[in-house]
Each structure stands twice: as C-alpha cells, then as structure tokens.
Amino acid sequence: xxxxxxxxxxxxxxxxxxxxxxxxxxxxxxxxxxxxxxxxxxxxxxxxxxxxxxxxxxxxxxxxxxxxxxxxxxxxxxxxxxxxxxxxxxxxxxxxxxxxxxxxxxxxxxxxxxxxxxxxxxxxxxxxxxxxxxxxxxxxxxxxxxxxxxxxxxxxxxxxxxxx
Amino acid sequence: xxxxxxxxxxxxxxxxxxxxxxxxxxxxxxxxxxxxxxxxxxxxxxxxxxxxxxxxxxxxxxxxxxxxxxxxxxxxxxxxxxxxxxxxxxxxxxxxxxxxxxxxxxxxxxxxxxxxxxxxxxxxxxxxxxxxxxxxxxxxxxxxxxxxxxxxxxxxxxxxxxxxxxxxxxxxxxxxxxxxxxxxxxxxxxxxxxxxxxxxxxxxxxxxxxxxxxxxxxxxxxxxxxxxxxxxxxxxxxxxxxxxxxxxxxxxxxxxxxxxxxxxxxxxxxxxxxxxxxxxxxxxxxxxxxxxxxx
Numbered sequence: 001x002x003x004x005x006x007x008x009x010x011x012x013x014x015x016x017x018x019x020x021x022x023x024x025x026x027x028x029x030x031x032x033x034x035x036x037x038x039x040x041x042x043x044x045x046x047x048x049x050x051x052x053x054x055x056x057x058x059x060x061x062x063x064x065x066x067x068x069x070x071x072x073x074x075x076x077x078x079x080x081x082x083x084x085x086x087x088x089x090x091x092x093x094x095x096x097x098x099x100x101x102x103x104x105x106x107x108x109x110x111x112x113x114x115x116x117x118x119x120x121x122x123x124x125x126x127x128x129x130x131x132x133x134x135x136x137x138x139x140x141x142x143x144x145x146x147x148x149x150x151x152x153x154x155x156x157x158x159x160x161x162x163x164x
Numbered sequence: 165x166x167x168x169x170x171x172x173x174x175x176x177x178x179x180x181x182x183x184x185x186x187x188x189x190x191x192x193x194x195x196x197x198x199x200x201x202x203x204x205x206x207x208x209x210x211x212x213x214x215x216x217x218x219x220x221x222x223x224x225x226x227x228x229x230x231x232x233x234x235x236x237x238x239x240x241x242x243x244x245x246x247x248x249x250x251x252x253x254x255x256x257x258x259x260x261x262x263x264x265x266x267x268x269x270x271x272x273x274x275x276x277x278x279x280x281x282x283x284x285x286x287x288x289x290x291x292x293x294x295x296x297x298x299x300x301x302x303x304x305x306x307x308x309x310x311x312x313x314x315x316x317x318x319x320x321x322x323x324x325x326x327x328x329x330x331x332x333x334x335x336x337x338x339x340x341x342x343x344x345x346x347x348x349x350x351x352x353x354x355x356x357x358x359x360x361x362x363x364x365x366x367x368x369x370x371x372x373x374x375x376x377x378x379x380x381x382x383x384x385x386x387x388x389x390x391x392x393x394x395x396x397x398x399x400x401x402x403x404x405x406x407x408x409x410x411x412x413x414x415x416x417x418x419x420x421x422x423x424x425x426x427x428x429x430x431x432x433x434x435x436x437x438x439x440x441x442x443x444x445x446x447x448x449x450x451x452x453x454x455x456x457x458x459x
Contacts, residue, residue: 004286004391004411011392064390065415105423106390106415 067104169199203233222249260295289410
C-alpha cells in the first residue's frame, strides 16, 4: 500500500499546480505528507473578501483509502485567522463528516475537499463558534480523526456537539 | 535433511529481516544444499538476490521454485519476484507475463475457501501496471528508433550510461566494498538523475517538434478514480462506475460502501467490466506516443 499515496498525491499536485477553482490556492507542498492551502470566500458578509483562511492537509500512507487530516491554521505573517463558523472550533479543528472515516470516500481529493469547505463557509449565516468551544479547545488532546463528533444530520455536513 | 534445511531457512529469514542480505543469501544457499525440494527456500533466496541486485540469479531461483512446486500449485510470490528481476533486466514482455500470472493466481485461489488478499492483489496489480508502462515505453522507443530519431539515440545513450553506473554499484556491492543501504541510496540517486534528464529531453523535443512529441492524455474513462492510474482489470459497481479491482477491494476492506453513493457495497456485488477492459487493452496496445506526467 505504501506506494499508493505518493503516486496519487504526485498526480493531484501536478493537477493542482495547473488550475484551481477561484478562491482556492496552493500555498506549499514541500513533500507528499503535508500541504497548505488558502481559501477565500466570495459573497458572504461574515467573511470579508480580503480575508484568506489557511488549511493544513496531512496525509497518511493509506491516502486516499484513508481520509486526510484537515485543519485551519492561524498565523501572523501573512495574517490568517480561523474562520468563524458553528462547525469550526477556534483551534482550527473542523467538524465535517467528509473528513471523518465514515464520511470519507477515496474518490474525494484535495481540490474537492477545499470546494466543500469553501461552500460550507459560503453558505453559513451564523457568525459563531460551535457550542462548548472554549471547553473543547481547552480540554481536547485528541487528533481530529479520533474525535467522536456527533453529527445531527450525516447527509449534510452538520455537527452540533462532541461526545467526550 | 529437510529438517536441517528448515532450520537454516529460518536463520536466513531472520538475517533477511535484519537487512543482512549477504548472510541471508548464504544461509539459504546452505539450506538448498541440504534439501532442494522446498520451493519456498528458492523463493526466499530469489527475494534476497533481488535486494543484492543479482537479477540473473534471482530469475534462476524463481524458475527453480516454480519447477519444484510443480504446475498444479500456486506460487504467486515466485512469479512476482521473477517479474521484478525480468523488469530489471529490461525484459518488459516477459516481466508482464510473469506479473500477470502472479495477479491471476491471487485473483483465483486454488481452494475456493481461500480469501483473496487485497494487499497482495494491490501489490501485484501495481506491478502489472509498471510492466505495462515499461513495455509501452520500449515499444515507443523502438518506433522512434526505426525512424532513426535523434531522441531515441540520446535516450539510449543516457540509458546505457545509467546501466553502466548501476552495474558499477552492483559490482561494488558484491565485492562488499559497499553496504546494501549505501548501494540502494546511490542507485536511487542514479535513477532520479536519469529520470530528470529523460524528462528534460522530452520537454525539449516537445517544444521543438510539438506534433511528434506532445504528450497524449489518457482518456478519463480509462483512469481509476481512486489511484488516478490507468486501469488494467476494471470492475463495475451497482451504479455503473468502474474502478481498478485491487483498489476497490482495498477500499471495501475498510468501508463496505460505494465510493460515490455511499450505498452498501460488497466485493460480491462487483462485476468484471470486460468492455472497458478491452478499451484499456486497446489503449495499452495503441501507439500513443507519450503520457501526460508519468502515467
């Protein structure tokens, strides 16, 4: 299995270096383990068009059979904040069924994940954090993939709470 | 005698796991001298000889293992190692046929109760693909060479330089002037420089003479949506989408769902897609001059 992820990522990378949908850019892909992508949102007052958000993708050798780990990261230069969204914790952890081992499918790819997250933000109408954000951020020591998110509606990327 | 041989074989396996390839090879050789009717000892020695880059010896061991095991038994490892050695010796046709034998054997276990190992299937499947690409590249080179093409000549020169460097390392390895780790690092280096040079050469010719050297895209319907590789043994799901058999098996092992619809899906629900397989074969047999990227 070891060869699968690197081959596939190489191909995704050369495709991504060509064209990407508007608002999605590749920041860096130093190796085939961790990539950084920037996204910006058009047409949603919660996310001003000049603000850009940064995501970190980490791939296991079993990618794409296994989901990548995707989190938002904050940094100061250039300035990147964690977008305000009821499914995004202030430490960058995203609660999205697509990124869960149940919801993931190997036909997804980096580009399609970026598009999903972009549209999740574009369609958002609540400028707020998930319930229990402060508590979660303070106490969570788990990797995102190991967290047992409780999805209210698994068909839509919708989450409401965490089972601790 | 077979008892002593087994003991030596176990010692050989232990040495192999520790990366002591030269010692392992010797232990297997002693084992074979004690008892020469166990095909596994030959297969294991073939594997260690692959590590030591003694391709011809590895071929002989595989053939011996296949011969000892007899025609009525399965010996997919021996065929797989054989394919590796043949590919290293630049015999892509033979390598492909050995790799396909290994693949077919793992696809159709002799006893119906035996489970198909998705891991072996995946390994052999990607090696089949590698052989197909090598065969394709060779044929393409031959075509260019027949046209007396400059590029073919340049590629050949680079190829023989690469082979010379690799042979030098093999020689140092067998004289024990080099350790196996260092040897494989140096090999990697030679291979990657070679690949870069070949890629540069192709780019140059593509700029100079786009009609004859432009890479051709592989049609999307021949590409497996999971690995992004061209398929050679496609199977169809209930909703009509096709995937490479080995990759969808691997996916179903973890999650018994259709990758697109997430409906429940089991291996038994999959059907060979012969029409698409024929289209894939046609592509492999076609004269497409180059692939996009490294398809």
